[in-house]
Amino acid sequence: MTTREDCQRQDLSDPLAALRDQFAIPADVVYLDGNSLGALPKATAARVQQVIEREWGTQQIRSWNSAGWIEWPHRIGDKIARLVGADAGELVVADGTSVNVFKALSAALELVRSSADTAPRRVILSERGNFPTDLYIAESVARERGCELRLVDAAGVAAQLTADVAVLLLTHVNYRDGRMHDMAALNRAAHAAGALVVWDLAHSAGAVPVDLTAGNSDAAADFAVGCGYKFLNGGPGAPAFLWAHPKHTARMDTRQMGQPLSGWFGHAAPFEFTPEFRPAGGITRFQCGTPPILSLAALDCGVDTLLAADALGGMRALRRKSLALTDLFIALVEAHCGDDGFVLQTPRDANARGSQVSFSRGEGAYAIMQALIARNVIGDFRAPDVLRFGVTPLYTRYVDIWDAVAMLRQVMASGEWRDARFSLRATVT
Amino acid sequence: MTTREDCQRQDLSDPLAALRDQFAIPADVVYLDGNSLGALPKATAARVQQVIEREWGTQQIRSWNSAGWIEWPHRIGDKIARLVGADAGELVVADGTSVNVFKALSAALELVRSSADTAPRRVILSERGNFPTDLYIAESVARERGCELRLVDAAGVAAQLTADVAVLLLTHVNYRDGRMHDMAALNRAAHAAGALVVWDLAHSAGAVPVDLTAGNSDAAADFAVGCGYKFLNGGPGAPAFLWAHPKHTARMDTRQMGQPLSGWFGHAAPFEFTPEFRPAGGITRFQCGTPPILSLAALDCGVDTLLAADALGGMRALRRKSLALTDLFIALVEAHCGDDGFVLQTPRDANARGSQVSFSRGEGAYAIMQALIARNVIGDFRAPDVLRFGVTPLYTRYVDIWDAVAMLRQVMASGEWRDARFSLRATVT
Numbered sequence: 001m002t003t004r005e006d007c008q009r010q011d012l013s014d015p016l017a018a019l020r021d022q023f024a025i026p027a028d029v030v031y032l033d034g035n036s037l038g039a040l041p042k043a044t045a046a047r048v049q050q051v052i053e054r055e056w057g058t059q060q061i062r063s064w065n066s067a068g069w070i071e072w073p074h075r076i077g078d079k080i081a082r083l084v085g086a087d088a089g090e091l092v093v094a095d096g097t098s099v100n101v102f103k104a105l106s107a108a109l110e111l112v113r114s115s116a117d118t119a120p121r122r123v124i125l126s127e128r129g130n131f132p133t134d135l136y137i138a139e140s141v142a143r144e145r146g147c148e149l150r151l152v153d154a155a156g157v158a159a160q161l162t163a164d165v166a167v168l169l170l171t172h173v174n175y176r177d178g179r180m181h182d183m184a185a186l187n188r189a190a191h192a193a194g195a196l197v198v199w200d201l202a203h204s205a206g207a208v209p210v211d212l213t214a215g216n217s218d219a220a221a222d223f224a225v226g227c228g229y230k231f232l233n234g235g236p237g238a239p240a241f242l243w244a245h246p247k248h249t250a251r252m253d254t255r256q257m258g259q260p261l262s263g264w265f266g267h268a269a270p271f272e273f274t275p276e277f278r279p280a281g282g283i284t285r286f287q288c289g290t291p292p293i294l295s296l297a298a299l300d301c302g303v304d305t306l307l308a309a310d311a312l313g314g315m316r317a318l319r320r321k322s323l324a325l326t327d328l329f330i331a332l333v334e335a336h337c338g339d340d341g342f343v344l345q346t347p348r349d350a351n352a353r354g355s356q357v358s359f360s361r362g363e364g365a366y367a368i369m370q371a372l373i374a375r376n377v378i379g380d381f382r383a384p385d386v387l388r389f390g391v392t393p394l395y396t397r398y399v400d401i402w403d404a405v406a407m408l409r410q411v412m413a414s415g416e417w418r419d420a421r422f423s424l425r426a427t428v429t
Numbered sequence: 430m431t432t433r434e435d436c437q438r439q440d441l442s443d444p445l446a447a448l449r450d451q452f453a454i455p456a457d458v459v460y461l462d463g464n465s466l467g468a469l470p471k472a473t474a475a476r477v478q479q480v481i482e483r484e485w486g487t488q489q490i491r492s493w494n495s496a497g498w499i500e501w502p503h504r505i506g507d508k509i510a511r512l513v514g515a516d517a518g519e520l521v522v523a524d525g526t527s528v529n530v531f532k533a534l535s536a537a538l539e540l541v542r543s544s545a546d547t548a549p550r551r552v553i554l555s556e557r558g559n560f561p562t563d564l565y566i567a568e569s570v571a572r573e574r575g576c577e578l579r580l581v582d583a584a585g586v587a588a589q590l591t592a593d594v595a596v597l598l599l600t601h602v603n604y605r606d607g608r609m610h611d612m613a614a615l616n617r618a619a620h621a622a623g624a625l626v627v628w629d630l631a632h633s634a635g636a637v638p639v640d641l642t643a644g645n646s647d648a649a650a651d652f653a654v655g656c657g658y659k660f661l662n663g664g665p666g667a668p669a670f671l672w673a674h675p676k677h678t679a680r681m682d683t684r685q686m687g688q689p690l691s692g693w694f695g696h697a698a699p700f701e702f703t704p705e706f707r708p709a710g711g712i713t714r715f716q717c718g719t720p721p722i723l724s725l726a727a728l729d730c731g732v733d734t735l736l737a738a739d740a741l742g743g744m745r746a747l748r749r750k751s752l753a754l755t756d757l758f759i760a761l762v763e764a765h766c767g768d769d770g771f772v773l774q775t776p777r778d779a780n781a782r783g784s785q786v787s788f789s790r791g792e793g794a795y796a797i798m799q800a801l802i803a804r805n806v807i808g809d810f811r812a813p814d815v816l817r818f819g820v821t822p823l824y825t826r827y828v829d830i831w832d833a834v835a836m837l838r839q840v841m842a843s844g845e846w847r848d849a850r851f852s853l854r855a856t857v858t
Contacts, residue, residue, distance in 0.1 A: 024486045033490045040486035045478055052477060056664055057453045057469035061462045061807060065855040069665060096718030098692030099528060128704055133693035136706035140691040144573065151704060235485055236498060236722035262569040263527030264562035273812045275557055275580060277565035289525030293665035295724045378490060383702045426494040
């Protein structure tokens with residue numbers, strides 16, 4: 001039986017323990033919501049301050065050149081590329097995840113339609129439990145382009161790759177239950193079926209190893225988007241990113257294809273101010289408007305907290321710790337709260353698990369989470385009845401897992417979660 | 430003949446002079462580029478710091494409720510509404526200007542097509558000299574929707590409102606020459622011709638009085654978008670805004686119409702996580718992804734610098750000063766640099782002028798601007814041959830205008846602009 005002292009010992013011998021020092025986390029809080037909003041890196045406040053006062057305040061408009069602002073979407077994109085198995089120059093930071101899903105999905109459909117393939121492909125295939133904003137955007141793209149959005153259960157995706165599927169749109173790690181798809185296998189299956197794949201890496205980038213280019217094999221993905229404010233620690237509403245396989249951007253370059261959000265930052269020469277759009281080559285065409293510099297500065301600091309793990313084994317080492325923490329969480333809840341009605345939603349199989357643990361509990365899930373938050377254990381609730389605990393190996397300690405479960409046990413044993421104040425729904429739950 | 434002392438006296442008697450104290454502007458700089466990037470408000474650094482350290486760092490995910498983050502796009506939108514003649518609840522801060530042009534144009538076309546009007550309307554009418562990103566987006570929307578983008582000269586817009594025009598897309602104040610359209614007259618003409626109007630207020634919001642709702646008359650606009658980083662002083666790449674006339678959002682509500690970027694923040698109940706999109710009512714459906722909180726905090730401070738003018742006469746008083754400053758600029762250049770080849774591009778008619786002065790000069794325009802910038806007079810160059818000087822009545826002083834023209838005179842008299850280093854093009858010009 002694991003004890004709190006065991007957890008403390010694990011922290012002491014954890015080779016990644018020092019990475020936590022990069023973050024400003026209140027001492028009295030167990031923060032298990034980094035999959036919703038990553039914790040604040042200590043470097044961020046000073047860096048954003050510098051950008052505001054020195055670059056914007058003193059150098060003003062000149063900073064687009066002198067501070068290199070114009071290149072930041074690519075400079076930070078190159079850093080994120082290292083975290084998701086992509087090469088420099090293939091990934092750009094721009095807009096939000098939803099907008100980037102729109103771009104990637106539109107471009108993928110255009111590529112499929114322009115291919116020599118004779119099959120009439122008009123289906124966007126996705127998973128019923130995919131993160132809603134991806135489905136909302138897909139619904140809209142399907143309507144606009146006369147396609148059908150077909151939703152299936154997660155387990156049935158591979159079997160549903162029929163000859164009418166143009167694009168498979170999936171989130172790699174499910175936001176609700178933390179289940180992780182086998183990206184390489186699904187890429188291969190989709191390609192064998194003549195479809196392209198768009199991945200949403202919102203719960204993957206910075207959380208689990210991702211290999212988008214897969215050694216340039218048939219297991220490579222086609223497009224990917226991801227979120228800056230979860231495991232990349234970029235701050236609330238941070239800009240998102242978009243990656244396209246270089247073979248696709250090369251084909252787009254040759255065929256003069258684009259994506260519908262053809263803003264001036266995706267132009268080959270924005271400062272020529274020509275009335276006709278002429279797309280930039282490569283990934284740049286997926287930029288749209290003027291980059292949000294203050295937010296990019298914060299995202300840069302967030303991404304750096306992950307690159308700091310490079311010398312310690314990088315994403316592979318973070319993954320090992322993440323699995324150890326989620327394994328521990330599952331074991332402790334089952335040992336200490338085994339009779340409290342929690343049903344594990346996250347796969348026990350480590351290969352099928354992201355960096356979170358979710359439990360459903362028919363009654364009271366919302367109130368139990370609120371009671372836990374009142375005790376400074378911060379997880380979150382996801383409708384209809386899921387308690388969700390994100391684990392961020394950069395800063396989550398073994399002892400945090402122990403303390404979270406100990407608090408959960410107290411919340412259940414005391415029955416305090418039945419207090420009426422805990423069932424009052426807040427705007428954002 | 431105006432002297433520098435005259436300008437100093439005008440500053441001393443300027444009732445708006447104290448508004449400049451809101452900004453951190455280097456003492457040795459004459460900043461005439463607020464139409465590209467507004468100057469830094471003094472309040473911004475501390476406010477963003479507070480959001481980072483206290484709201485994000487300490488309250489973490491809870492700040493979506495406790496700090497009201499979730500409402501910021503509306504809260505700040507309501508402030509901007511006051512600057513552009515719109516009512517609270519009609520305007521939202523979201524995404525960038527280009528993305529918002531895409532949303533507004535798409536929604537306007539859908540409204541026209543769903544109307545009882547029997548004329549086949551498939552033309553998006555715009556001005557050849559419109560800001561390129563608006564044209565690029567319109568080109569894309571036209572291609573996607575089987576429409577034609579028809580570009581005409583600025584002066585010919587009203588005459589080109591033929592029966593096949595669905596939407597008129599214009600920028601109120603032209604970015605290059607500073608010419609301002611008569612918004613009410615064009616709205617009336619477009620409505621009489623059965624078309625809707627989408628206005629880009631990038632160089633208007635916070636620069637000139639705008640009356641979008643026009644007392645709810647037929648002179649009201651239909652849609653408007655605008656930029657946060659120019660006269661709203663929101664910082665580099667600040668979020669943009671979008672307004673729709675409430676009669677249109679009401680009709681969209683009734684008919685279940687939308688815009689293609691249907692992200693989760695435009696959903697009626699995003700935290701129910703339902704797989705089907707159900708649009709929020711009113712302007713909220715024009716939100717897409719998670720709001721960028723750090724950038725919104727900075728934009729909030731920027732907008733506040735304009736609201737601070739309320740007690741001093743608001744936009745009308747700012748407009749009076751703006752015109753006095755641009756009149757002075759024109760007069761001084763003509764008096765002191767009359768033989769230097771500058772050709773005024775901005776209308777002399779105050780009613781047709783925004784808050785900038787532009788001169789073309791066939792040869793050397795770029796190098797002359799670089800030489801001026803080297804002397805700390807910051808304007809900018811716009812292809813092919815325009816020197817552009819933005820005037821921001823919140824912080825531009827009469828003496829700044831004098832000093833800028835005095836420097837221009839020296840640059841011309843000395844011939845220093847012919848130095849080779851000034852003709853080297855930077856990335857962003």
